[in-house]
Amino acid sequence: MLKTLIVDDQPAVRTALEVLFDLHALPTLVASSPQEALELVATEDVGVVVQDMNFTEATTSGHEGLQLLRDIKRLDPDLPVVAMTAWTSLEMAVRLIKEGASDYLAKPWDDTKLVNTVKNLSRLRELALENTRLRAGGARARAALAQRHDLRGVIYSSPVMHEVVSLVVKVAPADVPVLITGPNGAGKEQVAEMVQANSRRRDKPFVKVNCGGLPDQLLEAELFGAEPGAYTGATKLRVGRFEEAHGGTLFLDEIANLSLTGQARLLRVLQLGEFQRLGSNVTRKVDVRVISATNVDLPRAIQAGTFREDLYFRLAVIEVRLPALKDRPEDVPVLAEHFLGGLRPEGEPLHLSAGARQALLAHDWPGNVRELRNRLQRAVLVRKGVLLEAVDLGLSEAGAPMKAPAEPAATSPALSEDEVAERAAVEQALAEARGVVSRAAAQLGLSRQALYRRMERLGLRVERRLLP
Structure with missing residues (x-):
């Protein structure tokens, strides 16, 4: 089981925290100095660090605690750290979060808040480590399979x-x-x-x-x-x-x-x-x-x-x-990079933008792997630079296929009374979802594709809005 590392130079504080965590079945380790803390992080199964920010009575700057935080993050970037100090300031809180602290609590602490924070961070740490183990195990299994058998170039990660x-x-x-x-x-x-x-x-x-x-x-x-x-x-x-x-x-x-x-x-x-x-x-x-x-x-x-x-x-x-590509989304990025590697003109370092990656992950892929390769081939042909955008793939960043501009409303067929009510419901869902079709579809109990078909029938266009 992962342990909570308590780092504080005051014995009374360390004892109080040990007793508190023990009452809530949270196993602990203790360190009285930054150097001792780093040794424990390197050698023990630490799930969360609860650290003081000042280790010298003559100073309240928090520089020692900040340096410890940086050193912990160098050793283990994903290890959650809760910073605690009697000298609170908004400036220090902002700086700690930017440096990688998961939370910032003032002394004297609130027992319930501290325990809940440590429990939540410890659970997230366990899940993250389990995911890492699964990914590593999956990678080893794939490598072993490819070493023993001829996979005919099949690329996958899922x-x-x-x-x-x-x-x-x-x-x-x-x-x-x-x-x-x-x-x-x-x-x-x-x-x-x-x-x-x-x-x-x-x-x-x-x-x-x-x-x-x-x-x-x-x-x-x-x-x-x-x-x-x-x-x-x-x-x-x-x-x-x-x-x-x-x-x-x-x-x-x-x-x-x-x-x-x-x-x-x-x-x-x-x-x-x-x-x-x-x-x-x-x-x-x-x-x-x-x-x-x-x-x-x-x-x-x-x-x-x-x-x-x-x-x-x-x-x-x-x-x-054989599953559809939408049922194995983990394979989309690795397949995209594989296809892009074969489509790159010699000497040109083409890359997918963040928007293009988002579009690839959001798209439903009705044409599966064949469609993915075709869209990447299209992007390479129509691109304007070395960075491929979602529009080059023929997709919006929400994953929807780009469509030709809709006919003016005046040429649209008249809607029945039921269709008018249906259009109003769709418009309301889109407005509440800020134009994100997948969210609007979920609210209406539809698939994304079904909502697009309904919008087309009702003469609606979607304009995605930025979330506030």
């Missing part, structure tokens, strides 16, 4: 993404089908490459097919091949992707777009390891690991009758759910 990556490298050697689900732009193809890179088939072919990019008949020919004359325009033998991937891995992106006929034929390959080319009765054997991906809710598609349940269970022996 615990939720670490769980995904850990699952991927764990199941990659198991030669079973993997289904990767998640929103568009979240990096499903990169995860598929990670599975392949860490599998026993890493040195074999890795063939990719987009099931949403071809008509039904052409897609079957793409997957299984076709004999000459199998369909209009088929003038020569076509080798399918299954044959190309023999011994390796086949990645089927947008698997939900495969027709029911195609699904039946794919199911046969997964069950029996054999297929027939279009226009052929010859059965061919194939050894392929299938990795598939989709942004569609396949259980719902099964209920709608557009996807086969038996195929789903064949594909999803292992299912990897």
